[in-house]
Structures are given as C-alpha cells and as structure tokens.
Amino acid sequence: MRFVKAAVVAAGINVCILAAAVPPVFEASTVSQASTVSAASQESSARLTSMAVAVPSGRVIPNPSAPGTPTRFDVFCGQDAKSATLFGQSLGLAELILMQSTSRPGEFFVTVTLPASIAPGRYHPSFDCSNGNIGKVSFSVNPVPHQAPETGDGTTATETGTPLSSIGYGLMGLGAVAGVGAIALRRRVAHRS
Amino acid sequence: MRFLRNWLIGLSLALIAAGALSSYTGKQQLRWSAPPAPPAWEARASAHGYVAVSTTKPLARSLPRLIWIPKIKVWAPIEARGLRPNGTAVLPSLNHPLITTWFDRGPAPGQRGTTAIFGHVDSHKVGPAVFYKLGLLRPGDLVYITLEDRRVAIFRVYALAMYRKSSFPTTVVYRYTRAPTLRLITCGGRFDPRTHHYLSNVVAFALYVGAKRDPSSGLNGDRRPASGTGARS
DSSP states (O other): OHHHHHHHHHHHHHHHHHHHHSOOOOOTTHHHHHTTSOHHHHHHTOOOSSOSSSSSEEEEESSSBOTTOEEEEEEEOOTTOOOEEEEOGGGTSOSEEEOEEOSSTTEEEEEEEOOTTOOSEEEOOEEEETTSOEEEOOEEEOOOOOSOOOOOOSTTTSEEOOTHHHHHHHHHHHHHHHHHHHHHHHHHHHHHO | OHHHHHHHHHHHHHHHHHHHHHHHHTOOEESSOOOOOOOHHHHHHHHTTOOOOOOSOOOOOOOEEEEEEGGGTEEEEEEEEOBOTTSOBOOOOTTSTTOEEEETTSOOTTSSEEEEEEEOSEETTTEEOTTTTGGGOOTTOEEEEEETTSEEEEEEEEEEEEEEGGGOOHHHHHSOOSSEEEEEEEEEEEEETTTTEEEEEEEEEEEEEEEEEOTTOOTTSSOOOTTOOOSOO
16 A cells, blocks of 8 residues: 555656646647748747647748758757757758757757758758757658759741742842843954944 | 843843842741840849748648739649659640649649749740740739639739749749749740750749639639630730
C-alpha cells in the first residue's frame, strides 16, 4: 500500500513538472488570420501553433516552399534554451545557421533563401538547442520549371518571301543584256553609215 | 536592222519593268507585325523584385478552366500540365496555339503562392497565338480566371518584364509569394531563324485581388464574356 501511495505521489509530481515545461499556448487562430492580413503582419503573426505538446518542435513557412524562396524556420526548444542552431547542409546552405530568438522564451527563428538549385522533395533539417534538445523540422520543396519556356515558332517574326523576287531580278538582268545589245546594234549601224 | 534595234530596246524596257515589279511584289516581308514587347522600365521594375502585397483572403485549391483578359481580348481554355523529365514546363502544343497551360505542380489561381500560366505567342497554325499581345498589358489591367468550382479569381497586373532566355530568372518568376500571384508567360523579343527560337520571354506579373461567383461562366467553353472576342484579335 505504501508502495502504491509513493507511486501515485511520484506520478503527480511528474505531471506538475511536465505541465510547467509546456510552453505558452500559441494562438490557434493565427494561421487563418495570417491569410487575411498583409505580408508584414503575416511575418509577425507566424507563431508556432502545434508546438505546445512536443519539445523541441518546429515549423516551416511556407510549406511547401520552392527553390529561391525566402523560407522561415520556427523552432521551440523549451523555455530554458538560450540559443538554437539550424543545420542547413541538407538544404545546400551553410552547415550551421544561428537562429534568432523571438520575444517568447525558448522560441527561435531564422529566414533563409532556399537555393535555386534545390531539388524538389521532402526535407528534414535538424536543429540543435543550447539546452541539449535536438529536433527536426519537416517541409516540402515544390518543383518549379528549370528553364525558360519555348512558346512560339516565330511565325509572326519570320520574313516571308516568294520566288517572284528572284525571278524579277533575273528579268531585270535579261532586260539589261537586251539594252546593251540594242546600244551595240545602234553603234554598228552608225559605224556602217 | 532598225527594226531589230527598236525591238531590242522595247524588249529591254519591258524586261526591266517586269523584273522590277516582280521583285517588289516578292520582297521579303513580315506577314504580321512582330509581337509587342513591354517597355524597358517595366522590365526594370520586375527585375528588382517588386513585392506584391495582397490583403485579400486566398482561395481554396480549385483547378483553373478559362482565362479572360479583356485588355488584349484573350479568352482561352486552360489545361493542367506538369514538368517534362528534363525539368521544363509542359507547354501547349503548337498545333493548339489558342489554349493555355497551367503549371499544376504549383498553386492554383487564388491560392497563396505563384501560379504560372503559359501560352504561345505565335504558331504556324494560326499566326498570332493566344498570348501574342501579352506585351501590351500594363499595370492595372485585369485578368479573370474561371475555376472549376465556378468562382472567378480576379488578378490585377502590377508589372511586366522581358527576360533573355539565356539568363531567365526562374527564382524571380516562380518563387513562392505570400500573396496569391499570377505569372503569364510567353515568348518575345528577337527571333533567331537559325535556332527557330525567340531569344526572350515576356512575363506579366499579377496580384490576386478578389473572387466572384459566376454561374454563367461557361466552363465548357460554350459561352464567352460579352466583351471578349476570342483568343485572337
């Protein structure tokens, strides 16, 4: 009985500790709000909505992203974390990217521009927190067309010609020969008389 | 002898006149005027990363079916297409130059992000094709896209650019935007008769500004807007 009592007390203490460790609840409505406001306020309202349960955790905005797109990584390391680092090597970026802290304790973010050459697919870059937590954020990169499109065959830009022009030049040449012949004939007649 | 001389003079004059007429008639000429290009200042505005900001709530994904651009009298169906194995966008066939294609691996019109729609500038089938006059668009012109769910997404052009294909800025044109935006893309600039390709692309940048219900939108192409006169003008 004493053992059962001790177990119950220990479980209660654990629950209290876990409850204290849970970060402040992020506004669940921010995502839908963000869709109606300007880009500037979207940036500031990009809060972590689903990170209240798991520590550490993170999200990526936008998701899916695209090559060449500025992409924001938000992570929550736990309230005792002082700094966080994103591992960018899998994205073709610097190996260690120091994240900036937000106004909320334990929350960090960084905005990077994905390389234009990044392959489409699913990515899971890791992040490292100063309190020893290590996590991953998952997001997708959508494909974009690689090259300039070929949309036209030049029909309206191509000069069109007919055989008439070369026939015309031929006729003019023949006319010149006939003219020279007529002049020569006239001289011959004048010479005889 | 005099007769022969006069005959030769007459023949000479007649041949020269006929030749001049014939060469004038058959002179190399453009059957159509070359596609219009956007002004240079527009190209600069776009190239420097003009940022579109919209306060309009984005739409849910719905496939685009028709595009209507009153300014250049374009009214054309849209077909969904993806990527070729070499990473280039699948484009409309030159045998069907009056349709457009939507890059379906990206957002649909009205969704957050960049929607890309391609159309030919010209084709041997018809001469001027669906986006022949794209270069005439100017900031403020409206583009209407009818969606499968019978809504019409409305976009306003905010910039126009012409990029050389050799240095086409895919990240500027296709990158994700927080606001729902649209890119209308075709060919333009000088034509290289050796490679049979245009040397540049014309890109119209447009921002989503709202949507409306259009129960009489004619999704199957059986009814066109009153002010539209077709894909060609």
